[in-house]
Amino acid sequence: MNERDLLDRVTRVPGVRGVLLVAAADGLVVAEQLMDGVDGRAAAALAGSLVGRLTRTAEQAGHQRPTFVHLRAEAGSVLAAPGPDDLVLVAVIAPDANVGLARLEMIDAAGRLG
Amino acid sequence: MRALEPWVVEPLQAFLSESSARLTLLMTSSGQVVAQHGFSRSLDVMTAAALGAGIVASTEELARLMGSPRFGALVHHGVGQSCMLGAFPTPRGRWIGLVVFGPETSVGIVQLFFDQMVEQLALAAPREQAPPPMLAENFESELDASLKALFGR
């Protein structure tokens, strides 16, 4: 399954407005599928930076590196599923999206990367 | 942070606080410094400006030879810190930004907020006549005055 197929599976979840594959340390887009109005470059840079910080926080708290992150905001959420080789799968979703299904698809997709 | 022109201050300050850049230099395409942050010696500023302008000029020539459009930005990844050079249009002509950053931020963050700064500079620039071209006999005194302003002396 290639990267495009993996992104497709996530974008098919209702409420998902965009999915990106991000090189987390650089905050740069590797691949993306976005609806209009979603700034992929910003999502990659900001999500990459946030996941990095949360990884450090989890390590300081004695936990292993995160397998899933859900940043919930008033008008939607950012989901992130870290994969191998510093890659992170990032999704921007609407407030009424099926978070549970998106989470399952993203964790599965992140596990198939690399 | 020091700037020769006051309208540069706010966009540059916003960039610095969001990007966590360690050093930043804004200059004209000919290497004349407009603003700086993080440098402690005027010699370093002059040298960096000259080198940066030269690198951008070289790569733009390279792009022309290749038949490509101008490169948006150049990034040199280092071990402890990295450097980004980006040329951009302003109402005052073509400027260059040189940004040095460390692992506490990322190239994606730096580029994101660099582009925002470019937009803000375009909006903030006063709509007035461009200054007269600089004469060689004025250059040294202008440079000296600029360096004094950039280092607050």
Place this chain on the structure above:
Amino acid sequence: MSEDIRALTARLADEPSSLAFLELAEALRRRGQLDAACKVARGGVSRYPGLADAHDLLARILSDLGDLAGAFDAWSAALQFDPMRAAALKGVGFLYFRAGDVVAALDHLQRAAQADPDDPSIPLAIERVRAEVRQHGAPRANGTPAPAPARPPATPFEGIEGGDQGFLLVDGNGLRLSGSLHVSSGEDAGDRVAAQLAGVSREAARATRILGLGPWHSIAVESADGHLFLAAPTADTVLLTARDHSLPLARVGLLAERASRAARAWLEGMG
């Protein structure tokens, strides 16, 4: 002057060190001759400073005179020499009730009930205090200052599953306000995690703002061995809830919301 008071007065005059002062002062009190009764009682207390009866009698006379502060001191002295003196416990309980300290009032009345279970007036007094509180709240005596407001608890997480452990309340500068976070080695990692959280909060706020998602509400972080849940009880604080993997993430979220409400109330109580 009644016959008994005349006789008691004579006896006391003959033997100033006798305990006749107790009967005399009590007789004078019952006749309403409170000033005389007080004089006799004070004389007796000075001769018998360690006699709880004397202090108790003085307290009752002072209470009748309206000198409640003096009565409180006298009853307290009586209890010092006789801690289970029911009458003194009743008296102090009554004074606390008048001052609006219901907790202390009930405490003393309940101790009085233990000291003298056959006294029917004590259960009645207890029920009266409780009924008053149910109907009107704690009474405020005229001219007496209201009791000091209850101090906020030392931690906002009292009574919440896990207590103080696994919760970390942090201010905007990355400094710990409350809670603790112990790692597997037993070390409290709270301070170094707190230092990270201020930056996380700023990053989250920036990300959701720039992406047009509005203010952030929470961050859930799932790991193979545990979950972290971040929320913002107030604009400039962050609350971290950490639990091991045995608790589903959604349930950690519910726990975190409850702790967040408690933290907000606690912060408001701190002023």
